[in-house]
Amino acid sequence: MFIFLDNEASSLNVESYPIEIAWVGEDGRSESFLIRPEPGWTDWSEEAEALHGLSRDTLMREGSPAALVAQRFLAATENCRIVTDAPAFDRGWLKRLCGVVGEKEPAVHPVLEAWVEALRLAHGSASAEEDATLLAQVRIREEKRTAPRHRALPDALELWRIWKDLRDGVT
Structure with a gap:
């Protein structure tokens, strides 16, 4: 079963982290979360904010804890083939997200x-x-x-x- 994934991030820098994640299953069911940055996640790009329109303040107020999002993502995508239009970037952001709960990120395919x-x-x-x-x-x-x-x-x-x-x- 395919899962169609997209992330938005704090920037495109090496230290970036996911700030929003969404996935859609083959049946069209979807889930989406704003992610509250972890204390050590400090990278931020004004240019990225201008693209996605999400401020760090908004994430702190409205975002879900990264651990909760990571657990939900891992449970929802277990035994699925995750595909995205930016595998290299998404792989890195999933590594950051899943690392919060001590898990390895799942494979991501084009x-x-x-x-x-x-x-x-x-x-x-x-x-x-x-x-x-x-x-x-x-x-x-x-x-x-x-x-x-x-x-x-x-x-x-x-x-x-x-x-x-x-x-x-x-x-």
């Missing part, structure tokens, strides 16, 4: 894997030529994708919607 698999299931491709045609369809879909909103839930839902459309044969 969302293209899910999209190609959806096309194969919908079209039953078997040959290299058919696979090339399907990959071209995925590229077209990616180009048509709406611009990221820089909020975790709408971005995760967009990844899921593309997968669902590809799986259902919607062009």
Whole structure:
């Protein structure tokens, strides 16, 4: 089962941490959390804040404890294949989040894997030529994708919607 993941973060620096996380299952059910920064999480980028619109004060007031979010995420995604459009960044942010509860972050895969698999299931491709045609369809879909909103839930839902459309044969 695929889980479509997106994170927003304090910055794109090495010391960044997740401030918002959302995931969507194949059935379209989703969860989203603002994350209250841990005491040692001090990195902050004004540029990132301008993109996602979340202030550190908002996170301190409205965010859930990182440990609670990590436990919920790990429970909800157990035995699932997690896909994202930014695996390298998301892997690092999940490492920070899961580390709060002493757990290792789960593997994260490029969302293209899910999209190609959806096309194969919908079209039953078997040959290299058919696979090339399907990959071209995925590229077209990616180009048509709406611009990221820089909020975790709408971005995760967009990844899921593309997968669902590809799986259902919607062009």
